Amino acid sequence: MKQLEVCLTPDLLQHYSLEGKVVVVIDVFRATTTMVSALANGISRITPVATLKECSALKEKGYLTAAERNGKKPGGFDLGNSPLNYLKHDYSGQQLAMTTSNGTLAITKSIAAHEIIIGAFINMSAVVAYLRAQSQDILLLCAGWKGRINTEDSLFAGAVAHLLANETELANDSAVAVQSLYQTHETNMEEFLKEGLHFNRLQRLGLDEDIEFCLKKDEYNLVPTYKNGVLIGVVYHPQ
Numbered sequence: 687m688k689q690l691e692v693c694l695t696p697d698l699l700q701h702y703s704l705e706g707k708v709v710v711v712i713d714v715f716r717a718t719t720t721m722v723s724a725l726a727n728g729i730s731r732i733t734p735v736a737t738l739k740e741c742s743a744l745k746e747k748g749y750l751t752a753a754e755r756n757g758k759k760p761g762g763f764d765l766g767n768s769p770l771n772y773l774k775h776d777y778s779g780q781q782l783a784m785t786t787s788n789g790t791l792a793i794t795k796s797i798a799a800h801e802i803i804i805g806a807f808i809n810m811s812a813v814v815a816y817l818r819a820q821s822q823d824i825l826l827l828c829a830g831w832k833g834r835i836n837t838e839d840s841l842f843a844g845a846v847a848h849l850l851a852n853e854t855e856l857a858n859d860s861a862v863a864v865q866s867l868y869q870t871h872e873t874n875m876e877e878f879l880k881e882g883l884h885f886n887r888l889q890r891l892g893l894d895e896d897i898e899f900c901l902k903k904d905e906y907n908l909v910p911t912y913k914n915g916v917l918i919g920v921v922y923h924p925q
């Protein structure tokens with residue numbers, strides 16, 4: 687049986703082996719939701735980078751750039767970290783360079799994995815179907831917040847663990863714990879997440895529409911996969 691582990695923050699990743707694993711990078715608020723939204727709405731590919739400097743360098747090469755620090759768009763970039771940007775404007779065919787506080791960092795820390803894919807509530811069933819169809823062990827990596835655990839990524843990891851619980855071995859205590867967390871809050875997700883710091887941070891920034899979008903389930907049948915430094919969207923239909 688395939689093993690499924692959960693790593694609750696990239697700062698704990700040093701204790702996990704990535705070899706031969708499919709890593710699902712999770713940053714519900716908002717980087718991975720934004721990546722799915724961008725690729726589902728016309729962006730051709732995304733180059734995630736860790737620093738603002740790397741992102742600026744790609745702007746000079748003709749990329750559309752999206753950057754975020756502390757929830758805000760720093761000066762000099764085209765877009766921030768809102769998944770709604772790609773619904774409100776047509777960026778079809780453009781290449782996007784992206785850097786965010788937590789999400790893009792989690793990707794760049796996972797490059798030793800067999801494969802990296804991107805998960806969020808808006809593509810949850812497609813991610814689960816994708817994981818079901820492949821044979822590698824699975825590591826769900828929560829991007830968290832500045833090295834700390836957060837509720838929304840843990841809840842999403844719990845949802846995936848729960849949906850795969852009968853066909854995988856939940857192979858660490860984090861996987862068991864987040865599955866239980868999801869089962870407890872499955873029917874009142876938003877109420878639970880309101881207690882979380884990131885939910886409140888985004889609300890203070892006036893980003894209620896972003897929060898609402900990030901908590902929608904299964905808007906897209908698209909699984910972003912990372913190869914050679916680039917994310918592309920693969921359409922994946924849940925069975």
Ligand SMILES: O=C(O)[C@H](CS(=O)(=O)O)OP(=O)(O)O
Nearest residue numbers: 716717756757786787788789
């Ligand atoms: O833009 C976001 O929602 C967060 C901002 S912060 O880390 O809460 O300041 O970044 P992300 O990389 O999407 O977690």
